[in-house]
Amino acid sequence: MGQIKSTRADRQLSLEKAEAILEGGMQEFLAHGYAATSMDRVAIAAGVSKATVYSHFQDKEGLFTALIQRLVEGKFRSIFDLANEKVLQTAPEIILQDLANRVLNTGMNEPQFLNFMRVILGESGRFPQLARAFVRNIEQTSFKMLRQYFTTCPQLKLSDPEATARIFIGTLVHFMIVQEMLHGKDIVPMERERLIENLVNMIVANQAE
Amino acid sequence: MGQIKSTRADRQLSLEKAEAILEGGMQEFLAHGYAATSMDRVAIAAGVSKATVYSHFQDKEGLFTALIQRLVEGKFRSIFDLANEKVLQTAPEIILQDLANRVLNTGMNEPQFLNFMRVILGESGRFPQLARAFVRNIEQTSFKMLRQYFTTCPQLKLSDPEATARIFIGTLVHFMIVQEMLHGKDIVPMERERLIENLVNMIVANQAE
DNA sequence: GTCTATAGGCGGATAGAC
DNA sequence: GTCTATCCGCCTATAGAC
16 A cells, blocks of 8 residues: 555655766766766765665766766757757858857857866767767767758758868867867967858858869 | 985985875876875875975875976976977978877877866856866966967968967867767767868868958 | 765875884 | 874765664
């Protein structure tokens, strides 16, 4: 009787706790990396006991893996997405400038995204499968999207849309890494607009014959 | 008597040990990152006792900092250097292709360099001064060198050499990160030559009027 | 399912002999 | 200067009560 009554409530509670643990784990792991994060602090951040953490996830590695996989497939999935309204009616310069600005805005203003990339890069030796998930869900997706745009845009006749997409994304990501992740803003200053303008012009000017 | 005799030998020995500790520390820290490296294993890798490690370096952080600073200023200093023989007599396509190939060769064939970059990126939150040293000694140096070349090369009239240098280096570094560091070679395959050719052509074709 | 309490081990750092 | 031996705290993971 009491058993049935509590079953639903417990399930609900359990789901909420699992969610809280993932949230707390995200906070801690993204801030300190894998090795420097303790399960005690994850538990505190989640507002549960350490034993509860271990009842929802097999071990530290399991929690970390689940967490990052989730971020790769959800929260940070669409950082490089092209807003697809009136895309083909607008001049490519505008579309590309807008895309570049949105990418850099997210990457530079959402501080968690920088930490996320830091962890992916820093742990890519020890967790190669997470690095690959990042490549599949974020890099590959953005390459495909941009290549698709380059191929279908009537004003652009690039000789190699795939390679051009790499140049575009690579320039932006490296800029983000040097200026923000590596704190290089004051050492090698560069206006974002200046870089974007040069990048976009170089691409648009480079039509195949 | 024995005192004087042993003084020189001890100094010599001490220097050798300090060197051995830096070597051992490099092995361990580059392989596992800061937090996951133990001083016990550093000592073993260096072939000395843990107390000896602490007699040469104040603590774990001090050893790590000294080590990385040294790598930034020495071993990995010149990864992006332009070989400067006959530079101005050769066609820019050749020079740039050659530079790109040498950068990617070093970065991709010297496995320690990948680990080095992984550590710099992964620890850039906790050790911002090391990240900045990396920017000053490696990124900034390569920007300057390339900007200098773009400016002086008589066949090139780029409207913004500085921004173009960023695009060049950014494309290459991001390629290295995705294909090698993040193990993306099989997920998003791309021939190195194909990327370089597109990049170089795009730059050389983009002359200011 | 969740808690408190604890086992068991490893890690950073040092004392003291030589 | 270098070693062996050791301190002590924190960390992962679990036992057992409720």
